[in-house]
Amino acid sequence: MKQASLPAMPLVALECSSYTQVAMAVQTGRYAGFLPEFAKNAAFAGNSDVIQRPLEKGLRYDRSLVLAWREASVRNRPFLEKVIEALRVRIGKAL
Known part of the structure; x- marks a missing residue:
């Protein structure tokens, strides 16, 4: 039986232009998203699960x-x- 291979890059199902949009999408339970640390306790973040990870050096930006x-x-x-x-x-x- 042949195993299905995963694509190299995940498919983008939704594109957001604000932290609020990301948080609202996550609240639906159908999406995951990246938010800055200050947003984890914001009212718009709701009661979603939060996994905090340090940002990889290659992803840092100025x-x-x-x-x-x-x-x-x-x-x-x-x-x-x-x-x-x-x-x-x-x-x-x-x-």
Whole structure:
């Protein structure tokens, strides 16, 4: 009798764009998901089982900081120009 082989990569059954969506999918009992540690006690995590594992080095990522604003906000609140410039200096990069 020949054993069925598993695919090299799991099939993606659902794609989520937020932690809340992941938590809600997990709550249905039909999906598993990855959430950051801070989300394990959040109200949206419900009473789902949590397995905590350290992140593999190959999966680590660097978070980037993005400064974004609406030009209309700056026009309506001129003081924001100084705030944006101060943040640019603190971040140390020209945006």
